[in-house]
Amino acid sequence: MYRLGRRSKRKAKKHIWLVILVLLLVPFGAGGYFLFxxxxxxxxxxxxxxAITREYxxxxxxxxKVFDQDGFSIKLPQDWILKGHNSEPHNLYSxxxxxxxxxQRTLEVYxxxxxxxxxxxxxxxxxxxxxxxxxxGSVSENCVAFTGAQPSVPDPKVEWLPAKWQGVDFxxxxxxxxxxxxxxxxxxxxxxxxxKGSRTGARTFFFVYVDxxxxxxxxxxxxxxxxxxxx
Numbered sequence: 001m002y003r004l005g006r007r008s009k010r011k012a013k014k015h016i017w018l019v020i021l022v023l024l025l026v027p028f029g030a031g032g033y034f035l036f037x038x039x040x041x042x043x044x045x046x047x048x049x050x051a052i053t054r055e056y057x058x059x060x061x062x063x064x065k066v067f068d069q070d071g072f073s074i075k076l077p078q079d080w081i082l083k084g085h086n087s088e089p090h091n092l093y094s095x096x097x098x099x100x101x102x103x104q105r106t107l108e109v110y111x112x113x114x115x116x117x118x119x120x121x122x123x124x125x126x127x128x129x130x131x132x133x134x135x136x137g138s139v140s141e142n143c144v145a146f147t148g149a150q151p152s153v154p155d156p157k158v159e160w161l162p163a164k165w166q167g168v169d170f171x172x173x174x175x176x177x178x179x180x181x182x183x184x185x186x187x188x189x190x191x192x193x194x195x196k197g198s199r200t201g202a203r204t205f206f207f208v209y210v211d212x213x214x215x216x217x218x219x220x221x222x223x224x225x226x227x228x229x230x231x
Contacts, residue, residue: 064227069093071111071200075227077220080107090114104213107224110206114192118208119160119173120183124218126225127186131196133225139182139218140165143172180216182209184225197230205230 064075067082079099083106086092090113097105121144125137140146144154147163154174163172168185184207185191193205205228209221 073229102213106210108208114206119171120181122182123165123170124184125166125168135222137166144177147172195230199231
């Protein structure tokens with residue numbers, strides 16, 4: 001008989017079994033979840049950290065040949081040779097390229113004694129700082145383009161005319177327009193470069209660069225001047 005206010009014994013037992021079932025399922029569920037996590041971690045592949053890369057500037061290698069002469073040294077490309085040294089009438093050191101198609105390049109280095117009437121087709125302006133030659137400008141175009149009255153027909157009687165390029169005075173070769181002879185000069189000293197050696201004392205250097213190759217390379221001259229060391 002059902003009595004008001006009193007729970008049924010069947011319902012009480014049913015609730016007890018539900019509690020027991022929950023208590024049994026919770027540990028099994030927790031254990032299953034724990035095993036699942038372990039298997040997932042076991043499948044994880046280790047990641048390799050990315051290598052740190054750094055870019056370094058490529059060190060330039062100076063492979064030029066050093067010509068160690070009495071009183072000075074100078075660097076020129078590997079294929080260049082010393083053609084000779086003449087002490088009379090001028091103190092001249094002559095260097096020349098030997099590589100095919102570029103062997104029409106020569107560099108003449110005069111010390112103290114120089115032909116004052118030497119005329120050029122182009123000029124490279126430089127200065128002297130701390131007894132080193134510093135290139136201050138670019139090689140000029142053929143000086144006949146900015147020297148004189150520019151006659152349509154060259155006057156054979158005019159061998160040279162005074163010219164100026166970036167403040168440097170020199171003689172422009174009006175008679176040999178097709179040549180490519182480059183002089184080097186400073187403002188005030190014209191084509192003479194005053195330098196001083198610890199052993200040789202005060203000297204005056206003169207440079208004549210000739211390049212009759214198809215593609216003239218004036219960088220050779222600039223690099224050679226920058227490498228000059230006076231003894």
